[in-house]
Ligand SMILES: Nc1ncnc2c1ncn2[C@@H]1O[C@H](COP(=O)(O)OP(=O)(O)OP(=O)(O)O)[C@@H](O)[C@H]1O
């Protein structure tokens with residue numbers, strides 16, 4: 001529950017967490033969930049919740065499985081995507097547990113019903129949890145193959161009337177080219193949805209960007225590995241890159 005008396009900059013945010021952000025940064029730890037990294041991520045989320053901002057999370061599955069890569073090696077695409085969606089459920093449960101350990105209440109809602117382990121996605125119930133100060137973790141993406149958790153994040157952000165969609169990932173913003181593969185890449189402070197689409201700045205998939213553009217949902221891309229960045233963003237600081245219509 002909120003502990004601060006100052007008014008937060010955002011009433012409600014949708015945080016898109018990349019699955020890879022839960023894996024360690026060491027070369028030999030790029031798969032699965034690293035306990036220390038998970039704790040750091042949960043602490044970041046906990047600070048924001050305690051400052052009075054409601055937080056909903058959509059979590060990726062790239063630390064376990066990506067459907068499109070697996071389908072290239074022979075698994076039928078739809079099946080591979082269902083495996084990918086189930087991978088996001090594992091991450092969601094881990095984040096729920098990590099938050100619980102630091103005293104932050106959270107509920108997982110899965111777009112693919114898995115009744116023994118999570119609630120199904122029910123929009124009004126999600127809103128009720130958020131209004132009670134609980135973190136809601138949306139798992140299993142959209143529940144449909146051929147989509148990504150970026151698109152799920154855009155969809156859920158619109159559905160819950162979030163003030164902003166925050167993409168927290170390994171890179172600290174949107175660059176003119178992929179910074180992981182280009183040392184000379186230059187970061188934007190602000191960029192439009194159309195520029196991201198036209199210049200194919202692949203920090204998020206095109207469907208997700210278009211959905212945010214069509215719903216006028218502002219987005220911010222920041223690094224979850226940079227300590228305090230999420231809290232600074234929630235306090236209104238211009239962290240990372242802002243994506244808007246103009
Ligand atoms: N122009 C760009 N600016 C910033 N990042 C970019 C750009 N082009 C490509 N990227 C890449 O986009 C990635 C962000 O996507 P990310 O790895 O978080 O994928 P995801 O699908 O959201 O999560 P997951 O790890 O669960 O698959 C960065 O790691 C970065 O390498």
Ligand SMILES: O=c1ccn([C@@H]2O[C@H](COP(=O)(O)O)[C@@H](O)[C@H]2O)c(=O)[nH]1
Pocket residue numbers: 019059060061062065066067068080081082083084085086087088140141142143144145146147148149150152
């Ligand atoms: O709506 C969705 C969301 C995800 N998937 C599959 O899950 C994996 C993991 O998600 P990331 O967004 O890549 O982290 C993704 O590669 C898809 O295979 C999906 O099918 N539908």
